Amino acid sequence: MVLRELGVELPILPTTVIGSYPRPRWLRHIIRLYRAGRVDEKVLQESFDDAVYAVVREQEEAGVDIPSDGEMRRDEMVEYFAERIKGFKFYGPVRVWGNNFFNKPAVVSKLEYEKPIVVNEYLFLRKVSTRKVVKVTITGPYTITDWSYNEYYSSKEELAFELAKIINREIIELEKAGALFIQVDEPALTTHPDEMEWAVEAVNEVTRGVNIKLGLHVCYSNYELLSKYFDKLNFSQFALEFANRGFRDLEVLKRLGDKEIGFGVVDVHSRRIESVDEVVNALNKVFKYVDPERVYVNPDCGLKLLPREIARAKLEVMVRGVNIIREQLKRRGLEKIVMRG
Numbered sequence: 001m002v003l004r005e006l007g008v009e010l011p012i013l014p015t016t017v018i019g020s021y022p023r024p025r026w027l028r029h030i031i032r033l034y035r036a037g038r039v040d041e042k043v044l045q046e047s048f049d050d051a052v053y054a055v056v057r058e059q060e061e062a063g064v065d066i067p068s069d070g071e072m073r074r075d076e077m078v079e080y081f082a083e084r085i086k087g088f089k090f091y092g093p094v095r096v097w098g099n100n101f102f103n104k105p106a107v108v109s110k111l112e113y114e115k116p117i118v119v120n121e122y123l124f125l126r127k128v129s130t131r132k133v134v135k136v137t138i139t140g141p142y143t144i145t146d147w148s149y150n151e152y153y154s155s156k157e158e159l160a161f162e163l164a165k166i167i168n169r170e171i172i173e174l175e176k177a178g179a180l181f182i183q184v185d186e187p188a189l190t191t192h193p194d195e196m197e198w199a200v201e202a203v204n205e206v207t208r209g210v211n212i213k214l215g216l217h218v219c220y221s222n223y224e225l226l227s228k229y230f231d232k233l234n235f236s237q238f239a240l241e242f243a244n245r246g247f248r249d250l251e252v253l254k255r256l257g258d259k260e261i262g263f264g265v266v267d268v269h270s271r272r273i274e275s276v277d278e279v280v281n282a283l284n285k286v287f288k289y290v291d292p293e294r295v296y297v298n299p300d301c302g303l304k305l306l307p308r309e310i311a312r313a314k315l316e317v318m319v320r321g322v323n324i325i326r327e328q329l330k331r332r333g334l335e336k337i338v339m340r341g
């Protein structure tokens with residue numbers, strides 16, 4: 001895959017997020033009231049909008065170059081898409097780990113793309129953000145497949161390819177609406193190594209005919225296995241977690257070729273706020289494997305499970321660390337990059 005310049009200039013080491021951000025406490029309260037039938041749909045939608053204003057402003061104030069809408073409107077990454085694709089049905093929550101429940105969807109008839117799923121989310125984010133580029137996240141076809149019951153298609157593989165066509169249509173709609181950077185989330189991608197070959201083909205299907213920047217986020221995963229497919233996966237950037245792993249997996253980046261890394265520098269599974277030095281040291285480590293021009297900087301994963309104050313503080317530390325490195329790079333004449341896809 002040859003990367004093309006997309007004509008948008010960004011500061012070197014663009015800072016971004018993986019996607020989710022803690023919902024404001026008041027929004028969680030409104031959602032509870034809505035579920036209890038005590039406020040109507042209008043109140044809920046207005047609250048989602050206001051929450052996006054708040055969390056986009058918060059990311060921008062922290063200095064993030066490429067914000068998301070914090071996924072304020074989404075309860076869960078698979079359920080949200082399954083609810084909006086025709087052919088899914090919900091039987092109720094199943095226990096996934098500890099006391100966490102997941103409303104596992106079932107595919108019960110032929111899947112159909114009825115209407116855009118997150119295009120309105122993108123358009124609202126575009127209106128609210130002052131940044132040149134914003135990030136839209138989409139759950140990938142393999143993860144939706146892996147986390148659903150298949151009661152219709154003859155195989156898991158067939159289901160994954162059907163979902164890939166639907167996600168591809170959605171990405172094309174987002175491109176038409178003006179989106180520049182879409183991240184496909186595939187946390188399940190390496191969980192069944194025997195399925196990797198066709199899983200990669202299915203994930204690639206979502207990129208067909210798309211001309212904007214596409215990133216792939218994979219977390220909780222076997223990066224040794226994933227990295228064998230860096231070349232084959234039709235994405236210009238891989239957003240991966242490194243802080244949670246003590247930056248031990250960096251060797252896999254030798255397989256990155258000309259592609260980019262979305263480098264996870266703060267741990268979303270720990271409430272401890274990293275020091276600026278930790279971020280600076282992490283970046284100096286990654287430069288041994290990847291040129292600064294091919295590094296974007298982000299937290300390991302979505303921030304949604306952290307208290308909001310801690311999420312914000314982690315973003316601030318991340319940006320302060322990046323700014324220190326930028327000063328050093330500036331002396332070498334490195335200030336800007338052109339976005340590639």
Ligand SMILES: [Zn+2]
Binds near residue numbers: 187301
């Ligand atoms: Zn993640």
